[in-house]
Amino acid sequence: xxxxxxxxxxxxxxxxxxxxxxxxxxxxxxxxxxxxxxxxxxxxxxxxxxxxxxxxxx
Amino acid sequence: xxxxxxxxxxxxxxxxxxxxxxxxxxxxxxxxxxxxxxxxxxxxxxxxxxxxxxxxxxxxxxxxxxxxxxxxxxxxxxxxxxxxxxxxxxxxxxxxxxxxxxxxxxxxxxxxxxxxxxxxxxxxxxxxxxxxxxxxxxxxxxxxxxxxxxxxxxxxxxxxxxxxxxxxxxxxxxxxxxxxxxxxxxxxxxxxxxxxxxxxxxxxxxxxxxxxxxxxxxxxxxxxxxxxxxxxxxxxxxxxxxxxxxxxxxxxxxxxxxxxxxxxxxxxxxxxxxxxxxxxxxxxxxxxxxxxxxxxxxxxxxxxxxxxxxxxxxxxxxxxxxxxxxxxxxxxxxxxxxxxxxxxxxxxxxxxxxxxxxxxxxxxxxxxxxxxxxxxxxxxxxxxxxxxxxxxxxxxxxxxxxxxxxxxxxxxxxxxxxxxxxxxxxxxxxxxxxxxxxxxxxxxxxxxxxxxxxxxxxxxxxxxxxxxxxxxxxxxxxxxxxxxxxxx
Numbered sequence: 001x002x003x004x005x006x007x008x009x010x011x012x013x014x015x016x017x018x019x020x021x022x023x024x025x026x027x028x029x030x031x032x033x034x035x036x037x038x039x040x041x042x043x044x045x046x047x048x049x050x051x052x053x054x055x056x057x058x
Numbered sequence: 059x060x061x062x063x064x065x066x067x068x069x070x071x072x073x074x075x076x077x078x079x080x081x082x083x084x085x086x087x088x089x090x091x092x093x094x095x096x097x098x099x100x101x102x103x104x105x106x107x108x109x110x111x112x113x114x115x116x117x118x119x120x121x122x123x124x125x126x127x128x129x130x131x132x133x134x135x136x137x138x139x140x141x142x143x144x145x146x147x148x149x150x151x152x153x154x155x156x157x158x159x160x161x162x163x164x165x166x167x168x169x170x171x172x173x174x175x176x177x178x179x180x181x182x183x184x185x186x187x188x189x190x191x192x193x194x195x196x197x198x199x200x201x202x203x204x205x206x207x208x209x210x211x212x213x214x215x216x217x218x219x220x221x222x223x224x225x226x227x228x229x230x231x232x233x234x235x236x237x238x239x240x241x242x243x244x245x246x247x248x249x250x251x252x253x254x255x256x257x258x259x260x261x262x263x264x265x266x267x268x269x270x271x272x273x274x275x276x277x278x279x280x281x282x283x284x285x286x287x288x289x290x291x292x293x294x295x296x297x298x299x300x301x302x303x304x305x306x307x308x309x310x311x312x313x314x315x316x317x318x319x320x321x322x323x324x325x326x327x328x329x330x331x332x333x334x335x336x337x338x339x340x341x342x343x344x345x346x347x348x349x350x351x352x353x354x355x356x357x358x359x360x361x362x363x364x365x366x367x368x369x370x371x372x373x374x375x376x377x378x379x380x381x382x383x384x385x386x387x388x389x390x391x392x393x394x395x396x397x398x399x400x401x402x403x404x405x406x407x408x409x410x411x412x413x414x415x416x417x418x419x420x421x422x423x424x425x426x427x428x429x430x431x432x433x434x435x436x437x438x439x440x441x442x443x444x445x446x447x448x449x450x451x452x453x454x455x456x457x458x459x460x461x462x463x464x465x466x467x468x469x470x471x472x473x474x475x476x477x478x479x480x481x482x483x484x485x486x487x488x489x490x491x492x493x494x495x496x497x498x499x500x501x502x503x504x505x506x507x508x509x510x511x512x513x514x515x516x517x518x519x520x521x522x523x524x525x526x527x528x529x530x531x532x533x534x535x536x537x538x539x540x541x542x543x544x545x546x
């Protein structure tokens with residue numbers, strides 16, 4: 001294998017680690033908090049159907 | 059009169075019922091195959107009933123027909139609700155439904171007749187594969203066109219998972235099935251030898267990753283908060299888990315080929331990525347379970363919530379087990395034994411089937427214009443049949459796997475094998491019977507679900523249900539971009 005691949009692979013791993021850390025930072029940015037809180041509750045809008053089967057039939 | 063936009067749930071309903079029907083068919087085949095393994099006379103000397111001919115019908119039937127129909131149906135339901143918009147391209151959505159059903163029928167008729175590529179989970183021949191590619195692109199077009207006309211700026215996390223599922227499965231399917239047809243019913247893959255094996259298990263493992271995990275996580279991220287009636291525990295954490303999951307899963311496929319002709323370093327890469335994979339897998343399971351915090355009382359009264367919580371527990375357990383089995387030393391004991399079968403079924407019956415059933419019970423009343431499912435007792439019965447059957451199944455196969463693994467590796471002081479293969483088969487035969495019994499319970503549960511859905515759909519069958527209006531906020535002055543026009 002050409003020895004150039006060692007530094008290339010190492011550089012790629014570091015770049016990917018930085019991207020991953022970047023995703024954490026992006027997700028925790030305070031400016032997203034309001035939107036994310038609203039999104040976390042979005043499925044609850046469809047609440048009628050979350051009612052359990054109350055009219056039980058034999 | 060002000061125009062009202064409504065959700066388009068017609069195709070959702072069709073997929074819902076297709077899923078129930080395919081669940082019964084796929085699991086019937088599985089139950090029959092389990093009977094053949096316990097009592098071989100059940101192949102009745104009929105060629106297409108032989109285990110090898112029928113087995114692809116079970117896997118295709120439960121994964122692609124049952125699971126696929128549930129995934130596409132819930133995907134169309136969720137993308138509308140999380141985007142506050144009506145389904146785009148309704149005719150193409152209808153084509154997706156009928157196309158997918160045609161594919162399932164064609165595959166399940168041709169495979170037992172011997173028309174097969176002999177690639178696990180990708181058995182159908184070239185003419186079915188081309189159809190799958192066409193229908194899959196149509197499905198993606200409907201989903202992404204709906205996403206494009208959403209009225210909520212941010213794309214809800216469930217749709218990220220559904221997007222990854224659609225894009226990755228399309229990619230995997232096309233690359234793994236590149237073949238040269240030599241007749242109307244036979245083709246040969248362009249890959250050969252160890253490369254063929256690697257491509258096949260890159261596909262096979264990522265079918266688990268993006269079909270059986272990412273797709274069903276999409277389902278989970280919508281239906282769990284809805285059924286728990288609690289906001290998602292951590293929306294931010296779900297984003298981190300998404301990127302971690304999709305970037306690590308792609309590289310773990312070689313753990314299916316430990317101790318084979320594959321280069322050793324490729325096997326080690328698969329093992330390392332499988333261990334890293336533990337974190338996003340457990341992260342999603344924890345996010346789902348913590349969403350029930352403060353809402354655990356719902357488990358007493360709501361069988362759909364019970365299915366979901368148990369699904370998350372099985373997801374955490376099966377992914378932990380999967381990473382463990384990818385470690386070379388553990389793999390040397392577990393591979394080629396029924397431990398693998400136990401692992402696959404704790405994932406498929408415990409995680410995939412339970413999150414699907416829970417989500418179908420959660421979605422069905424809304425899509426069928428009813429306040430609730432027809433029978434709560436029916437749901438409760440289904441839960442206990444499914445859970446008991448799954449436990450019978452996986453405990454029997456775990457035990458059988460460890461028995462096989464230890465018997466196969468036992469050697470005498472002179473180096474000869476202590477046990478013959480037949481000895482190990484005789485030792486596990488009672489466990490094969492227990493597995494069959496577990497399968498029967500699960501299959502009966504699917505009938506209970508079909509019965510319950512049939513009666514829940516009484517109004518939808520007539521049809522006298524009213525479509526559900528899309529919540530559309532009043533436009534703000536000089537809104538940019540301009541609000542979407544309402545679609546009837």
